[in-house]
Amino acid sequence: MKKKEEKENKEVDSKQVKKGIEQLEKERMYKKHLPKEEENKINKKVFENILIADVLMVFLYFIGLGSLNIETPIFVTDLKVFSIGLIIFTIILFEVGYKKDSANLAIHGIECLIVSIFILFSNYIYIMNIKEFHIYVAIFSYISAIYYVGKSIILYRKMKKKYIASLSDINEITKK
Secondary structure, three states, X not given: OHHHHHHHHHHHHHHHHHHHHHHHHHHHHHHHOOOHHHHHHHHHXXXXXXXXXXXXXXXXXXXXXXXXXXXXXHHHHHHHHHHHHHHXXXXXXXXXXXXXXXXXXXXXXXXXXXXXXXXXXXXXHHHHOOOOHHHHHHHHHHHHHHHHHHHHHHHHHHHHHHHHHHHOOHHHHHHO
C-alpha cells in the first residue's frame, strides 16, 4: 500500500516538475521575442540612424562627384556654404535638444558637428589635394556608415536588454 502511494506521489511530483519546466520555457520564449509595440519602438530608433547614415552618404557622394565635375572656385564656394549651413543646423539641433532636454537630439547634434567640421576642413583638403579629394570624402563616408551601423546594433541590443530587464521582478524582490 505504501509503495503504491509513494509511486503516485512520485508521478504527481514529476507531472508538476514537467508543468514547471513548460512554464519556464514559455516565459523564456516570451522574453526572447519582443511584443510588436516594443519591437516597433526599437526598429524606429534603428531606422532613424540608418536613414541618417544614408542621407549623409548621399550628401558626401554628391560632394565627391562635385569635386570631379565643378570648377575649383565654384566648388570651394559650395563647400563654404555647406559648412556654414551645417554649422547653423548643428546650433539649431543643440538648442532644440537643450529646450526639450533630449539626449537623443544632443547626440545627433554632436554627430552633425563632426560632419560640419569635416566639411569645413574639406575646403582646405580640396585646395591641397584636388586629385585625391574624392578619396578622402569616400573614406569619411565609409567611416560614417560603419559608425551608424555599429550605433544601430548597440542601440538595438541595449533597448532589448533594457526591456527584458524591465520584465524581471528580481529588483522588486530584493527591495522587499
